[in-house]
Amino acid sequence: MGDLELNILGNGSAVPTKFGNPSSQMLTYRGNQFLIDCGEGAQMQIIRYKVKYRRLNNIFISHLHGDHFFGLFGLLSTFHLFGRENAIDIFAPAKLKPLLDHVFRTSDTVLRFPLNFLPLEDFSDTPLLDKESFTIRSFKLKHSVPTYGFVFREKPLQRKINKEFIKGRAIKTKHILEIKAGSDYVDDKGILYKNGEISQKPRNPLSYAYCSDTAYHEDIVEDIHGVKLLYHEATFDESMLEMADDKKHSTAAQAARIAKLANVEKLLLGHFSARFKEFDTLLQQARDVFPNTFISVEGKPYQI
Amino acid sequence: MGDLELNILGNGSAVPTKFGNPSSQMLTYRGNQFLIDCGEGAQMQIIRYKVKYRRLNNIFISHLHGDHFFGLFGLLSTFHLFGRENAIDIFAPAKLKPLLDHVFRTSDTVLRFPLNFLPLEDFSDTPLLDKESFTIRSFKLKHSVPTYGFVFREKPLQRKINKEFIKGRAIKTKHILEIKAGSDYVDDKGILYKNGEISQKPRNPLSYAYCSDTAYHEDIVEDIHGVKLLYHEATFDESMLEMADDKKHSTAAQAARIAKLANVEKLLLGHFSARFKEFDTLLQQARDVFPNTFISVEGKPYQI
Secondary structure (H helix, E strand, O other): OOOEEEEEEOOOOOOOOOOOOOOOEEEEEEEEEEEEEOOEEEEEHHHHOOOOOOOEEEOOOOOOOOOOOOHHHHHHHHHHHOOOOOOOEEEEOOOOHHHHHHHHHHHHOOOOOOEEEEEEOOOOHHHHHHOOOOEEEEEEEEOOOOOOOEEEOOOOOOOOHHHHOOOOOOOOOHHHHHOOOOEEEOOOOOOOHHHHHHHOOOOOEEEEEEEEEOOOOOOHHOOOOOOEEEEEEOOOHHHHHHHHHOOOOHHHHHHHHHHOOOOOOOEEEEOOOOOOOOOOHHHHHHHOOOOOOEEEEOEEEEEE | OEEEEEEEOOOOOOOOOOOOOEEEHHHHHHHOEEEEEEEOOOHHHHHHHHOOOEEEEEEEEEOOOOHHHHHHHHHHHHHHHHOOOOOOOEEEEHHHHHHHHHHHHOOOOOOOOEEEEEEHHHOOOOEEEEEEEEEEEEEEEOOOOOOOOEEEEEEEOOOEEHHHOOOOOOOOOOHHHHOOOOOOEOOOOOOOOOHHHHHEEEOOOOOOEEEHHHOOOOOOOOOHHHHHHEEEEOEEEEHHHHHHHHHHEHHHHHHHHHHHOOOOOOEEEEEEEOOOOOOHHHHHHHOOOOOOOOEEEOOEEEEO
């Protein structure tokens, strides 16, 4: 498993089908886990696809249409029954908080673990998470109810010092950090080592963006610019352009246009209307605009 | 398909497993459909097992633990999205009503069809449904929150008049009904025909009872007496008797004891704890008490 992995638990839309479950996906970054949306059955999909969730401490809910959060009640209940004690942070539109309280009051459940509710409305300018090695930010999508996209960005990695160079030398921590940050190094005898000779360029930072549900919306291009992987909804095909506009969803080609404008590396399509039995048309229409497009598959781990 | 069929959509308990979904089952009687409990994922199980639901107009929720009703929000939303217009009657503990309203308000859904909510608390002495050919009644189970069992009973069928006897005779409707009810018949010429010679005994009435969740509770024996099929929870095995008592659940042997006392024809066990990977022990312990016991299987149609 690489440093950043995506597991799609559901890529269906409002009405589930045999192969399209309600929206939910697990993003795993070096042992940190993030659940993005939690449609009905998310916990069963986690079991079916053997997706780990022990390091899940953050849940992000894009908007309050049922196919994006009806699985939250069951998932949290199960964590409770498993004796979980670690807190869970839920980032979601504010209106979800009183509903969660109502659900657990009705189902006679007093959660064993702290549930920290963080209204997405409070994060218009600040990241949801700003950690040493990554950030997660939200941005506004264009849908029939307030809806947010999410973007994960790894922070630039430090340079890796050549092992042979370190071996046998007593280099102070202070200098180690300087070399990792790109500085040259002068040893006790006054010998200069150019940074490029004693350290390696790290790989490029990893990044991922989730955009569902949304109409075609160019405002998001800046937010998701250059991500390695973009998951964008593609509820309809080009023949349903008017319906997409009316229902504030996107066609596959519109998703591809966003991917192209944002100069992302790879595009995954999802949130398919239940009317589609095959996805060749959607894929072709998107690839005509942005060739590096793929149909998302539930249960398949994507290394980003 | 016979006149009465049961499809078990979920026979797991609070924590779902790969093979044990949250409680839900569909009972179909001559085109009438009844959904009993609606745990998370019920609508996906309906799709998976190709269970018809067009004639579903009545939903019964035994109690308000999440594994018995968290699938209701998604199921009703799907009916709405499919353009359903026929009313649905929901029989459930009263506290579910304001929660349903809250869920649909939050998920921005105004159901297209009338949703009639009938609090189970209002039916302590009267049947939930009393139709020409059947009744459905509720009765109290013994659990940690108010919980109801349900029993379906077909009304006694009328006798079938021999076709050869009717053929060529102009028998008045009034007399037809009398013969069906068991009377002899005297024709215009004064000839007496004994009922047993001109009509056949109908099959015995069909019946089914659902008991989940409940501790061992002999008070229900009268309510479910003599049913052809009893589904009774068996969360635990005999080694967990104390836990069963503490959590107000039953062991398989306790379920069998109820089946025996109630003189039912056949017992189906369900609502298994997630700790069981196989059910041989549960089955054996129950069969030692009541031999005609079976482990329920999700997706298998049971002809009653």
